[in-house]
Amino acid sequence: MQNDLIALNAEYAAAIDDDRLEEWPSFFTERCFYRITTAQNHQRGLPAGLVYADSRQMLADRILSLRKANVYERQGYRHLVSLPLVRSQDGERLRVETGFAVLRTVRNGSTDVFASGRYLDEVVRNRGALKLRRRDVVCDSSRIDTLLAIPL
Amino acid sequence: MQNDLIALNAEYAAAIDDDRLEEWPSFFTERCFYRITTAQNHQRGLPAGLVYADSRQMLADRILSLRKANVYERQGYRHLVSLPLVRSQDGERLRVETGFAVLRTVRNGSTDVFASGRYLDEVVRNRGALKLRRRDVVCDSSRIDTLLAIPL
Amino acid sequence: MQNDLIALNAEYAAAIDDDRLEEWPSFFTERCFYRITTAQNHQRGLPAGLVYADSRQMLADRILSLRKANVYERQGYRHLVSLPLVRSQDGERLRVETGFAVLRTVRNGSTDVFASGRYLDEVVRNRGALKLRRRDVVCDSSRIDTLLAIPL
Numbered sequence: 001m002q003n004d005l006i007a008l009n010a011e012y013a014a015a016i017d018d019d020r021l022e023e024w025p026s027f028f029t030e031r032c033f034y035r036i037t038t039a040q041n042h043q044r045g046l047p048a049g050l051v052y053a054d055s056r057q058m059l060a061d062r063i064l065s066l067r068k069a070n071v072y073e074r075q076g077y078r079h080l081v082s083l084p085l086v087r088s089q090d091g092e093r094l095r096v097e098t099g100f101a102v103l104r105t106v107r108n109g110s111t112d113v114f115a116s117g118r119y120l121d122e123v124v125r126n127r128g129a130l131k132l133r134r135r136d137v138v139c140d141s142s143r144i145d146t147l148l149a150i151p152l
Numbered sequence: 153m154q155n156d157l158i159a160l161n162a163e164y165a166a167a168i169d170d171d172r173l174e175e176w177p178s179f180f181t182e183r184c185f186y187r188i189t190t191a192q193n194h195q196r197g198l199p200a201g202l203v204y205a206d207s208r209q210m211l212a213d214r215i216l217s218l219r220k221a222n223v224y225e226r227q228g229y230r231h232l233v234s235l236p237l238v239r240s241q242d243g244e245r246l247r248v249e250t251g252f253a254v255l256r257t258v259r260n261g262s263t264d265v266f267a268s269g270r271y272l273d274e275v276v277r278n279r280g281a282l283k284l285r286r287r288d289v290v291c292d293s294s295r296i297d298t299l300l301a302i303p304l
Numbered sequence: 305m306q307n308d309l310i311a312l313n314a315e316y317a318a319a320i321d322d323d324r325l326e327e328w329p330s331f332f333t334e335r336c337f338y339r340i341t342t343a344q345n346h347q348r349g350l351p352a353g354l355v356y357a358d359s360r361q362m363l364a365d366r367i368l369s370l371r372k373a374n375v376y377e378r379q380g381y382r383h384l385v386s387l388p389l390v391r392s393q394d395g396e397r398l399r400v401e402t403g404f405a406v407l408r409t410v411r412n413g414s415t416d417v418f419a420s421g422r423y424l425d426e427v428v429r430n431r432g433a434l435k436l437r438r439r440d441v442v443c444d445s446s447r448i449d450t451l452l453a454i455p456l
Binding site: 010013 | 384386387388389401403405420444445446448
Binding site: 154191232234235236237249251253264265267268269270292293294295296 | 307310311313314315317318321380381382383384385407409412413414415416417
């Protein structure tokens with residue numbers, strides 16, 4: 001199971017970093033929940049997120065908009081994902097927590113930390129493969145880039 | 153064993169990053185050794201460390217002081233821990249080396265590299281669970297934040 | 305196999321970060337291919353690299369020059385290596401992709417991101433041990449330090 005979780009996170013990160021964004025929704029179940037929020041909002045139990053989707057279709061739509069939008073200037077992203085911590089297991093449903101950081105390389109060539117935080121996931125086994133039924137992306141920073149576009 | 157070491161490091165990092173500092177001493181054996189030092193001092197064999205403790209009680213005391221001190225302003229920390237390298241094994245005692253980096257997110261929302269270095273550990277199996285008998289935190293930088301407070 | 309790949313990458317990173325550069329060529333097969341290039345060049349299929357070697361001897365020579373060169377001021381490097389993704393397997397030959405970042409700590413003590421990118425590897429089993437037959441280091445940034453000296 002541990003190996004499957006590691007592979008899930010590695011594939012997820014590589015799809016985004018390689019700009020294969022159209023593959024991103026396939027890591028989720030059909031009905032799912034995806035949210036980007038801040039540690040502060042998460043701690044206060046505020047439901048609002050910076051980004052929110054509750055179906056695979058919504059995730060796909062998000063990528064479509066992103067591709068069409070002119071504001072989208074492709075920069076280099078590099079996910080660094082920690083080892084997953086399984087918090088609980090209930091049959092085929094796992095609650096998993098995983099630390100991450102995303103580095104960004106801008107046009108002039110310099111690289112900095114774009115985001116860091118943790119994934120709070122609900123993972124299920126779907127026809128053999130692990131899928132995300134829910135991913136809460138809880139960012140350490142409360143200052144999130146307003147042009148935030150790529151999935152985290 | 154490799155999986156147990158990975159889990160130990162992941163739990164250790166999550167406890168600190170989630171501000172569950174009171175759990176930190178529980179990763180060590182009752183009698184233990186914990187030190188934060190610099191690569192330069194370590195290379196020269198200087199015993200002095202920036203932070204030093206030789207029992208689990210001393211580690212607990214450190215957290216107590218930290219909680220009481222007003223200078224302690226909670227910032228966001230995020231450990232990124234590499235894969236552990238087992239350097240030697242002598243019965244139930246392992247010598248392990250593990251690279252790490254800690255990102256820090258400050259109030260204005262920006263994130264930078266707070267510390268990087270490697271853990272030089274002596275790990276023992278204690279009633280089934282792996283515990284740190286010794287952890288030398290060797291920081292790459294010789295300029296360590298004088299308000300250095302959180303465990304690394 | 306996954307564990308062997310993880311160990312290969314961890315040992316490789318530790319050898320460089322500990323300044324045991326003379327061990328670096330031993331991670332490769334006798335006849336091998338090593339290149340550092342940029343994501344932009346790689347995408348365009350440009351063969352030119354910033355650093356290039358096609359034998360273990362060339363790698364060893366590179367380290368020799370590096371040791372002799374006065375420009376080489378030793379700074380602190382810290383590799384953070386992601387989990388390896390096996391892209392294909394053909395008998396004893398694996399194609400593997402692995403994300404990485406390298407932090408650099410300079411003299412005044414500050415730490416920043418020196419490089420990030422991914423390793424595109426061809427790995428073979430050689431008398432029991434995994435060896436790199438080819439490693440393309442594809443850097444996210446197109447601005448690479450002209451004094452680039454250490455292996456990535």
